[in-house]
Every structure is written in structure tokens, then in C-alpha cells.
Amino acid sequence: MRLLLVEDDLELAQSLVERFGEHDYHVTHAHDGIRGLNAALGQDFHAIILDWMLPGLDGLELVKAVRREKATPVIYLTTMSGIDDRVRGLEAGGDDYLVKPFAFAELLARIRAMTRRAAPAVTTLCAGSIELDLVRRLVTRHGHFVDLLPQEFKLLEYLMRNVNRAVTRKMLLEHVWDIHFDPHTSVVESHVSRLRTRLNAGCDIDAIQTVRGVGYRLLAPN
Amino acid sequence: MPFKPCAASGTGCLRQTRVLKAESFRLAALFALLFLVLTGALMVTILWIVDGAQRTALIAANEADVTTVQNGFRDEGLDEAVEVVRQRLGTPTDTPMRRHSLPPGAYMAIENSRRDVLAGNLAAVDCQPGVFKLVLPPATGHHHRRTVLGRCADLSGGVTVFVGRDTAGLDMTRERIMNAFAWIALGTCAFAGLFGLFLGWRFMGRVDAITDTCERVIAGRLNERIPLGERGDEWDRLARAINEMLDRISALLENLKQVSSDVAHDLRTPLTRLRNRLEEARSRSGNMKDYSNAMARAIDDTDQVISLFGAVLRISQIESGSRIQTFAPICLTDLLEKIYELYLPVAEDCGHPLSRRLQAGVYMQGDEELLTQMFSNLVENSIRHTPQGANLLIELASVDGLAVASVIDDGPGVPPEERDKVLRRFYRLSTSRSTEGHGLGLSLVAAIAQLHGSRVELSDANPGLQVKVAFPQGSPAQLPA
Numbered sequence: 001m002r003l004l005l006v007e008d009d010l011e012l013a014q015s016l017v018e019r020f021g022e023h024d025y026h027v028t029h030a031h032d033g034i035r036g037l038n039a040a041l042g043q044d045f046h047a048i049i050l051d052w053m054l055p056g057l058d059g060l061e062l063v064k065a066v067r068r069e070k071a072t073p074v075i076y077l078t079t080m081s082g083i084d085d086r087v088r089g090l091e092a093g094g095d096d097y098l099v100k101p102f103a104f105a106e107l108l109a110r111i112r113a114m115t116r117r118a119a120p121a122v123t124t125l126c127a128g129s130i131e132l133d134l135v136r137r138l139v140t141r142h143g144h145f146v147d148l149l150p151q152e153f154k155l156l157e158y159l160m161r162n163v164n165r166a167v168t169r170k171m172l173l174e175h176v177w178d179i180h181f182d183p184h185t186s187v188v189e190s191h192v193s194r195l196r197t198r199l200n201a202g203c204d205i206d207a208i209q210t211v212r213g214v215g216y217r218l219l220a221p222n
Numbered sequence: 223m224p225f226k227p228c229a230a231s232g233t234g235c236l237r238q239t240r241v242l243k244a245e246s247f248r249l250a251a252l253f254a255l256l257f258l259v260l261t262g263a264l265m266v267t268i269l270w271i272v273d274g275a276q277r278t279a280l281i282a283a284n285e286a287d288v289t290t291v292q293n294g295f296r297d298e299g300l301d302e303a304v305e306v307v308r309q310r311l312g313t314p315t316d317t318p319m320r321r322h323s324l325p326p327g328a329y330m331a332i333e334n335s336r337r338d339v340l341a342g343n344l345a346a347v348d349c350q351p352g353v354f355k356l357v358l359p360p361a362t363g364h365h366h367r368r369t370v371l372g373r374c375a376d377l378s379g380g381v382t383v384f385v386g387r388d389t390a391g392l393d394m395t396r397e398r399i400m401n402a403f404a405w406i407a408l409g410t411c412a413f414a415g416l417f418g419l420f421l422g423w424r425f426m427g428r429v430d431a432i433t434d435t436c437e438r439v440i441a442g443r444l445n446e447r448i449p450l451g452e453r454g455d456e457w458d459r460l461a462r463a464i465n466e467m468l469d470r471i472s473a474l475l476e477n478l479k480q481v482s483s484d485v486a487h488d489l490r491t492p493l494t495r496l497r498n499r500l501e502e503a504r505s506r507s508g509n510m511k512d513y514s515n516a517m518a519r520a521i522d523d524t525d526q527v528i529s530l531f532g533a534v535l536r537i538s539q540i541e542s543g544s545r546i547q548t549f550a551p552i553c554l555t556d557l558l559e560k561i562y563e564l565y566l567p568v569a570e571d572c573g574h575p576l577s578r579r580l581q582a583g584v585y586m587q588g589d590e591e592l593l594t595q596m597f598s599n600l601v602e603n604s605i606r607h608t609p610q611g612a613n614l615l616i617e618l619a620s621v622d623g624l625a626v627a628s629v630i631d632d633g634p635g636v637p638p639e640e641r642d643k644v645l646r647r648f649y650r651l652s653t654s655r656s657t658e659g660h661g662l663g664l665s666l667v668a669a670i671a672q673l674h675g676s677r678v679e680l681s682d683a684n685p686g687l688q689v690k691v692a693f694p695q696g697s698p699a700q701l702p703a
């Protein structure tokens with residue numbers, strides 16, 4: 001996987017290049033907006049990690065320029081934590097938004113979710129023994145019907161779309177509940193625990209793995 | 223921002239000249255000038271009309287006399303004409319006819335072809351065609367030459383008659399009119415000047431009151447306010463607006479002071495903990511596991527500092543009010559139903575039965591993301607600060623055009639004297655000091671409520687706490703389908 005990192009903080013960039021390297025990502029680093037844009041247009045990347053406040057060319061402008069030619073997924077990595085900033089960033093053509101400071105696991109999980117192969121328009125999602133019918137809103141495991149509440153269904157759908165990849169609590173909050181702040185209670189844990197109970201009823205294998213310090217992963221042995 | 227030192231306030235001696243410079247005085251002077259110009263124009267017009275009328279009357283009187291003489295000459299010859307002149311001049315030969323005699327200042331002369339004056343009260347006249355002006359030497363005992371307006375008429379055979387009248391009356395009228403106008407103009411100027419001074423003096427008094435207060439505020443006495451008059455005039459409105467602005471500024475300043483000292487204080491706590499933990503890890507950790515645990519806790523401490531910063535920033539952003547521009551119609555019923563569904567599992571897991579009583583179809587104008595955060599905070603507060611087993615209720619009702627939303631618990635509640643304080647930043651009840659948190663949750667709630675034109679009310683739920691927010695109700699009309 002090839003990533004482009006546009007970031008003017010050299011220390012942070014160095015650390016990210018190394019850590020992504022550990023996970024078999026090849027990262028090209030550009031330390032200003034102009035170089036970033038040239039790299040983004042000149043080569044093909046699986047995703048772009050982009051600081052907002054950049055010397056040379058503002059991150060927002062960079063995204064707009066890239067979007068005129070390419071659909072490479074873009075995630076902002078920024079200190080711009082204003083209430084409207086996320087909306088502005090996404091409207092300019094970004095795909096995800098992560099505010100600094102951040103946990104590396106969070107960034108990695110988001111990059112993995114972004115770079116998954118675009119799923120063809122299907123009506124049924126499958127993960128191991130679990131089948132989820134998006135049209136009839138039905139879930140079965142080993143052919144047995146699993147009764148889920150609408151929110152649990154959405155939660156499972158998101159986990160299944162990222163099957164075998166870790167998703168963070170933040171990602172779940174954003175995609176399932178459209179919530180963009182940190183709750184002070186274990187909201188996500190409680191929902192996942194209920195989903196787990198319903199999903200695992202009558203099964204020996206726990207389909208949802210808890211990834212310590214990160215979040216959850218839906219396991220589907222191939 | 224550096225404060226400018228107060229300007230020397232020895233302004234008393236300057237007050238006189240400042241009155242003359244005052245806008246009101248200038249305005250009064252301008253109006254006086256305008257009045258003078260208009261009065262002058264009016265005077266010229268009146269002079270022209272009156273002069274014209276008098277002149278016409280004078281010419282008409284002359285004409286009548288000429289006609290009388292002509293008639294006499296035509297009917298009875300030269301002698302009769304001479305007789306008429308004599309009669310008109312009040313020197314009759316036979317019958318005195320005083321009523322026919324001419325008024326003073328009227329002149330007549332009848333001359334034969336040799337230019338002998340046959341009758342009349344002036345010497346031979348150099349006749350000119352039409353009405354003409356004749357200048358006579360001063361009368362005996364007078365210094366002014368007399369100006370006579372008159373005309374000649376040929377009777378027959380070189381006999382001419384001249385009839386004229388003194389124009390002194392015209393001059394006198396003109397002079398009187400001009401005098402009258404001069405007095406009026408003088409009076410106007412004097413009155414305008416005095417009025418301008420008075421206005422300027424009143425004006426300066428009010429301006430000085432405001433300026434003095436502003437200078438004292440600039441000098442750092444933020445509690446100074448402009449004294450208000452009793453009339454409630456435009457000056458009082460201005461003064462009230464400035465006072466309200468000063469109130470707002472000092473509240474913001476107070477807030478800022480409070481926040482910066484609180485942040486400084488509240489940051490020290492997690493930073494101290496973080497530092498101690500790291501030191502301890504360095505000196506005591508014997509193996510990787512100890513290190514790893516210490517690191518995990520250090521990261522948690524860091525996250526707490528970050529979240530504190532984030533919350534302070536968010537509150538100040540909300541308080542700036544710019545978010546109002548993106549308000550949209552929101553179904554509050556749906557929003558609270560979502561909150562209910564979101565928190566039901568975690569509330570149950572924490573031993574808090576959560577229920578809801580939501581009126582259907584309640585709408586308002588607002589910011590969905592912020593309102594979601596606001597009700598999340600309220601529900602989380604109840605979950606975290608009530609003992610296990612306490613019941614929670616989310617309620618929504620439409621009352622008198624207001625959308626009234628409440629989060630109610632039957633926990634220990636908040637003592638009445640603490641209810642205002644808990645909305646303040648970083649304030650934490652002594653009972654909740656042990657739980658994790660930075661004391662900003664309710665301040666955020668208060669800021670979001672204020673942004674939506676509402677305020678947070680804490681009351682006794684007998685037993686427990688009811689947190690109520692009432693919003694102006696909106697219509698779903700503009701809701702996107």
C-alpha cells in the first residue's frame with residue numbers, strides 16, 4: 001500500500017513514516033502544500049494523509065485541486081478542531097477527518113477502512129457464518145435468524161463492511177450514530193456487548209473480537 | 223492588549239471653545255445663515271412689489287391731473303386750463319376748492335410756447351417723452367434735493383403742462399422695510415447664537431459625561447458606568463447601550479480571567495499526575511509490563527489534558543455565537559429518541575433504568591450536532607453522578623409554544639445554593655470530585671442552551687434533579703423532505 005503524507009511537522013512525519021512502515025505501508029512524505037499537490041497528481045497512492053495548515057498551499061485548496069483530477073481517498077490530520085472545520089474539510093472533498101493529537105491506532109484503522117476495496121453494490125453482506133440482508137434488513141448466523149434492533153443492525157453492517165479490520169470506537173460513533181464528540185460513558189461498549197450477545201447466541205465462537213486500546217474487529221475466517 | 227494611559231483630564235478651561243466647536247453650535251449657526259439668506263430674498267421681493275405698487279399709484283395720480291387739465295383746455299381753452307392748475311395748487315382766483323388742491327410734494331406747471339410759466343409751483347420744465355425723473359434744488363429750509371417723477375403733456379400750440387410728484391414717500395417706505403428687516407436679522411442672529419451655545423452646552427455636558435466614563439474605564443476602572451438621565455431621550459438610550467456593552471465586556475473579561483486561572487489550575491492536576499507516573503516508571507519499573515502499564519496510564523492522563531483543552535475551546539466557540547448562522551429546523555422528538563436509543567444500553571449496564579416520555583412532532587430551529595451533544599451531556603451526567611438504581615427519564619413536551627425538554631433523575635439531586643454554580647466552568651460538587659471529569663459538561667450545556675436563546679434550569683424533582691431547557695418552538699415547514 002502506498003500512502004502520501006503531506007505534513008510540515010518533520011518529527012511527526014518521521015514517526016508516522018516509521019510506524020506505517022511497520023505495517024507494510026510505503027509512505028511518501030511531502031513537507032509543503034505545493035510538493036504535496038505535485039506528488040498527489042504525479043503518482044498514484046492508495047490514500048493521502050493531509051495536514052490542513054501547510055506552507056505553500058493550504059490543505060483545503062490541495063484537496064480541491066486533487067479532486068479535479070483524482071478520487072484518491074483523503075484523510076485530514078489537523079489541529080483545526082473548530083465545530084465547522086470538519087464540515088468544511090469534508091465538503092472540500094476530504095473523506096475523513098482526524099484531529100491532532102491522535103492515537104496512531106486510530107489513524108491506522110481509518111486508513112485501512114478508507115483503502116479497502118470499494119465494495120460492489122450488493123444487497124447482502126457475508127462474513128464467515130454471518131449473512132446480512134440489506135434490503136430485508138435481516139441477519140442470519142449459520143442460517144439461524146438473529147433478531148437485532150435497528151441500531152445493532154447498523155453497527156453490525158459497519159463491522160461487516162470492515163470485516164477482519166479493526167474499527168475504533170470513534171469510527172463507530174461517527175458512522176453508526178453520527179456523533180462527533182467523545183462521550184464520557186462507555187456507550188459503544190454497551191451496544192457492542194448487546195450485539196455480541198445476540199449474535200453469539202447458540203454459537204461457540206465470538207464473532208466480535210475486542211482489540212485492546214483500539215476497538216473491535218469482526219472476525220471471519222476465510 | 224496594552225491599555226492606553228488616561229489622557230490628562232484638565233478639560234474645564236477648554237470647555238468654552240469646545241462649545242463653539244460643537245456640532246450643535248455649528249448647526250445653529252448654519253441655520254441662522256440660511257434664515258438670513260431667505261429673509262434677504264423675501265425682503266428684496268417685498269421691496270420690489272411695494273415699490274412697484276407705489277410707483278404705479280403715483281403715475282396714475284399724475285395721469286389723472288394731466289387729464290383734468292387737458293379736459294379744461296379742450297372744453298374752455300387756455301384760461302380754463304390755467305385756472306385748473308391754479309385750483310389744484312390751492313391758489314384759486316374766485317372760488318376756493320380746497321378739496322381739489324394737491325397734496326404736499328405734488329408739482330404742476332403750465333407753460334406757453336415761449337416757456338413762460340402761466341401757473342404752477344415750479345420753474346419751467348425740460349420736457350422729456352413719457353414719465354421722467356426731475357431733480358429739483360432743495361426746498362427752502364431743507365438740505366435734500368427733491369426728486370420728482372412726472373410727465374409732460376402737449377395741450378395745443380406749444381402750450382405744455384407738467385404734472386409730477388415727489389418720490390420721497392417711496393424712499394421712506396423702502397427705508398422702513400429695510401430697517402424692519404435689519405432688526406429681524408439681528409434678532410435672529412443673536413437668538414441663533416444663544417440657542418447654539420445653549421444646545422452646545424447641553425450637548426457637551428452629555429458628551430463629557432460619556433467621555434469621562436469611557437476614560438475612567440480605559441484607565442482600568444471597569445465598574446464605572448455612565449449616569450442615566452430621567453427623560454429617557456436618545457442620550458439615555460446611547461448611555462444605556464454603552465453601559466450594557468460595558469457590562470458584557472466586563473462579564474467576558476471576568477469569564478476569561480476565571481477560565482485562564484481555572485485552566486492553569488486544572489491542567490496542573492493531570493500534568494502533575496502524569497509527571498509523577500513517568501518518574502515512578504523510570505525509577506521503579508522492573509520489567510516491560512510495568513513500563514507498559516505506566517505508559518498506558520500516562521497516555522490516559524495526556525488524553526484528559528487534551529479533552530480539557532478541547533472542551534474549553536468548544537465552549538468559547540459556542541459562546542462566540544457564529545454557529546447561529548447554520549441553524550436549521552430540527553425535530554426535537556427524533557433527536558431525543560436517538561439519544562434515548564444511544565444511551566439505553568449503557569444506562570442499563572450502569573444500573574440506571576432509562577425511560578422516555580416524548581411528545582411527537584416537536585420542532586425547533588437549532589444546531590443538531592450541538593443539541594445532540596447537549597442532551598448527551600445531560601444524560602451522561604445523570605448516569606455518572608447518581609447512585610446505582612436511580613431512575614432516569616428523558617421528557618419532551620410542548621408548553622405554550624415552547625419545546626420543553628428535561629432530563630430527570632431520582633438521585634440525590636443538587637442543593638439549591640449549588641444549582642447556579644454547577645453551570646460554571648470547572649465547578650464540581652464535592653460529591654462528584656472523585657469521579658472522572660473536568661467540570662465542563664454543564665458549562666457546555668449552558669453555552670449551547672444560550673446559543674439557542676434558552677437557559678438551563680435546575681430544579682428539585684422530589685427526589686432528585688430535573689434539568690430543564692425550554693426552546694422557542696419552530697415549525698417543520700423548512701425541513702428537508
